[in-house]
Amino acid sequence: MNATILLVEDEFAVARGIEYALQQEGYAVRIARSGEEGLDFATQQAPDLVVLDVRLPGIDGFEVLRRLRAAGSKAPVLMLTARDEEVDKVIGLELGADDYLTKPFSLRELMSRIKALLRRAYGDLADATGGRVIRFRDLVIDLERRRVSRGERRISLTATEFEILRHLASRPGRVYSRRELLELVRDYESSLDQDEKTINVHVSHLREKLEDDPFAPAFILTVRGAGYAFAER
Ligand code: CA
Secondary structure, eight states, rough: OEEEEEEEEEOOOHOOOOOOOHHHTTTTEESSSSSSHHHHHHHHHOOOOEEEEOSSSOOOOOHHHHHHHTTTTOOEEEEESSSSOHHHHHHHHTOOEEEEEEESSSSSHHHHHHHHHHHHHHHHBBOOTTTSSEETTTTEEETTTTTTEEETTEEEOOOHHHHHHHHHHSTTTOBBOOOHHHHHHHTTTTOOOOTTTHHHHHHHHHHHHHHTTSSSSSSSEETTTTEEOOOOO
């Protein structure tokens, strides 16, 4: 359930310090000592977030970032720049970095940036350490494993139900019209009935499975005349 973070950093002492701090927060950490190694790992293992040093032996951090994005990776990237060089920041952000920190930085600062990036990338309710897990009260939605549970109870959903829940829960309070939900889940099930009312049927099944009282839902709310929204914390 824990987010996996790839750290691309050639300086041993720096890498170990960051690794330790990340592990203390519950993250799984992989260290790459060069840009090439980092790229290999990033393409094979799809980490949830990448901490990328700019100054590396061989291909530098900018080139790693450029190739990562070219390969379609959307993982948030936090760049570590050696000096307070405006140029580095500009290049990094232009290449698709999500944030940067200038060395030397405090580990506390690094942790708070990482948490913010994970939240931004994987939803407001994303577990601070889990990244891809949405929690609301006793409801747990594991986006990676596509598992849903309430407390100890596993809840079995169809692919369409899961997709509807995933979209709603990723942005609590945001109202989705039936038309919009239909468009969003159609990618998953091309055979889906084109009628917007089909969404009502899926939502009512979802509620039967999730809610204590499907007629007084606590998770998936009806917004009259507009559509559905996931409850805000
Ligand atoms: Ca370095």
